[in-house]
């Protein structure tokens with residue numbers, strides 16, 4: 629059984645909604661301390677109201693796309709406030725569907741900021757040995773099935789998610805000497821506010837032979853990868869798609 633103690637502190641981004649919320653709640657339920665990062669205080673408070681151990685759920689309001697180069701300092705500031713980190717679950721992100729002929733550089737930059745640059749600069753801070761616990765620490769990024777099985781209109785999103793997988797593999801090599809593991813989880817359609825914006829839920833329900841993916845399907849995988857049970861797993865991209873790609 630996976631369990632944590634409150635001295636194990638995890639940064640979870642995107643904790644105000646969807647997959648990040650699921651990861652934050654599960655880590656907290658299993659005994660860990662969570663630093664829950666997102667922009668929307670109301671939704672973060674709603675998430676915290678659902679958690680099992682509110683005293684171990686700390687809310688941090690932050691626009692991760694605002695000053696990306698300062699993110700390593702941000703991690704250091706969080707470390708000074710909460711202590712050294714055992715893990716980072718990067719679950720923040722946006723999707724933007726843009727066919728080639730309406731490709732817009734500004735929108736592409738906006739997406740790359742939160743889906744690619746911010747996770748790298750946050751990891752730069754996390755990977756600083758003064759900010760993490762060393763051996764046993766773990767980073768998990770939420771990428772996407774779009775990185776592998778692409779569709780029309782996904783050029784920017786698929787590119788950012790594929791880049792994240794490749795960079796995670798590099799980070800895994802670089803951080804292995806500290807005993808830090810780095811993995812990606814790549815879901816297909818999971819019912820969250822994001823997917824409700826872009827897809828027809830009835831189509832999803834019938835497409836997957838085991839029904840639509842739920843937040844818990846991804847959260848369980850992420851939390852397993854953050855735990856000691858996965859101590860020999862690194863530099864991988866785990867697909868969570870009901871076997872459908």
Ligand SMILES: NC(=O)c1ccc[n+]([C@@H]2O[C@H](COP(=O)([O-])OP(=O)(O)OC[C@H]3O[C@@H](n4cnc5c(N)ncnc54)[C@H](OP(=O)(O)O)[C@@H]3O)[C@@H](O)[C@H]2O)c1
Pocket residue numbers: 641642643644645646647648665666667668669671690691692693694719720721722723742743770771772773814815816817818819820821822823
């Ligand atoms: N749902 C799926 O089917 C699916 C499939 C494959 C991959 N993914 C990936 O999984 C990740 C999470 O998706 P989701 O479905 O959970 O989406 P979601 O419900 O829309 O949640 C997105 C989260 O990202 C945060 N966020 C967005 N921009 C931010 C910014 N600039 N600074 C800080 N936080 C920011 C949001 O918080 P605030 O608005 O409060 O800041 C929110 O908590 C994304 O990277 C997505 O691409 C999702």
